[in-house]
Amino acid sequence: MVKPMEWGELPSVVLLEIYDYLSVKDRLIASTVCKNWRAPVFQVPLSDDELVLKLCSESDIPKVKFLARNFAVKVQAVSLIFDASSPNCLDLVEEILELLEDNTQLKSLRIRFSEESLAKNVFGQHANTNELILRSYFVKKVLEPLRDVLVARNCLETFSFPFIQELGRKGSVILSSLSKTNKAYSIQNLFLATVRNAFAFGSIGPTLFSAWNVNSFKSLQMLSLDHDVLSDDVLATLGVDNRLGGLKRLSLTAISANPDVSNAGWTKFIANNPSCGVRLTVAGRQVMINHSSNLLFPNIPLTHFRTMHCKGIRISCMNSLIRWNEKSLEHLELIDENYDWMEYMSQTEEVDGEQFLDPLIYAAWRCPNLRTIKIGFVYCGHNLIGIARLKGSNLSCLEIAKSQVVYHNLNQLSQEVSKALGRKWRPTDDPANKLKQTNSKIPKTIFQTMRALCEDEA
Secondary structure, eight states: OOOOOOGGGOOHHHHHHHHTTSOHHHHHHHHTSOHHHHGGGGGSOOTTSEEEEEEOSGGGHHHHHHHHHHHTTTOSEEEEEEOTTOHHHHHHHHHHHHHHTTOTTOOEEEEEEOHHHHHHTTTOSSOOHHHHHHHHHHIIIIIHHHHHHHHSSSOOOEEEOTTGGGGHHHHHHHHHHHHTSTHHHHOOEEEOOOOOOOOTTOOOHHHHHHHTOGGGOTTOOEEEEEGGGOOHHHHHHTTTTOTTSSOSEEEEEESSOOTTOOHHHHHHHHHHOTTOEEEEEEESTTOEESGGGSSOOTTOOEEEEEEESOSEEOHHHHHHHHHHTTTTOOEEEEEEEEEEHHHHHHHOOOSTTOTTSOHHHHHHHHOTTOOEEEEEEEEEHHHHHHHHHHHGGGOOEEEEBGGGEEOSOHHHHHHHHHHHHTSOOOOBOOHHHHHHHTTOOSOHHHHHHHHHHHHHTO
16 A cells, blocks of 8 residues: 655645745745755745845744745845844844845845834833843844845835934934935935834934935835935925936924924925825824824825824815815825714814814815825714715725714614625724734824834835
8 A cells, every 4th residue: 555645745746736836935935944945945936026024032043043034045035023122133134234235236125123122112211221231232133234235236226114214323323324325326216204103213304314414316216214304405306306206205203393394395396296296194192183283284295194093173174175185186195093073073173163063074075196094083973884885995094993982783884885886895803903913012192103114115
């Protein structure tokens, strides 16, 4: 009797055929089964795929070390997520970056701190002796080898490192070194916006931001920044001498008002970047969405607008935003689970006759390109039906949690909205449950803002 072949005994020619149908993620997972399954991975082209290295705890070190040593010099795109609070993880990050220094075909490098790093706030302003030692170790193990990667002979087109602006002068040195190489002509996408975790290194700010001269990057198409590095002078220089006709997307994250920006600055920005769309995310209780915050102006070409747990939102300001961006607005997201929109509207005084215009209804009516509406506060089900009927099948995403809908029958509401949209629709699970399912260790404002930053890089 012929003994059945075990899975681990499959011929390499069969495994190669199987691996040819798998994505890079599935190939790498399959390669961890056994030694026999690992060998074919090295014979399957990986250069067009992204290598994701998640070093979220010390238990990930063996797996990430194996993946990095075998694939870091073979791929064109690398995403590195690591725990900056672990010296052992930082040691491996240094090794990974040294490997990437020899990758001449590298086109995309994305670096993230893990949730563990953010939860521990290892770079907070009040540091003990051990944390000060860790910061020095971080500079040695991450920032110095990262600078070597950025000036190495590769084809880097995309560089993403949220929080680099929070590293103050040390981050500025890295960005300056990047702008002084041949990358000044190859870099097309720079993603540098952060969620402001109060790093003690100090923010880059407008002065240091100007020092590394973003206009050195002659092919820049997508740029993300913190809003507080902007000024009228900075806006006037963005996109100048860009050989591809200026920026196509500018993503901004704001946590406070900015007195250094005016409508005149945005007018100059549009002149230099006529095809650019702006994505603005406003996060945290320190900022009020009103006309005096210097965040919203008639000449900002907004395509995406998000608020995450802000201090408050003036109805008249929201309606002005919609009126200014009727043709450009594509994405509207207002999040605050503790906010009662209907109660606030009933207490709002009249401003130019607009206080009774629900901004979401107004946007659905006036903005033909609006594709996404996400609602994160108590809201009336009748208005949801109105939005769905105004937008119809053109609205690709209408999102609100069950607990935030005020309506007598959720099943009936789902049927009415589904009929208007021309597809099946229902409210989502509660946001609190989503955070529990992801085992998030960080505040929801940071978690949701991080999600928005990732969306803006897509």
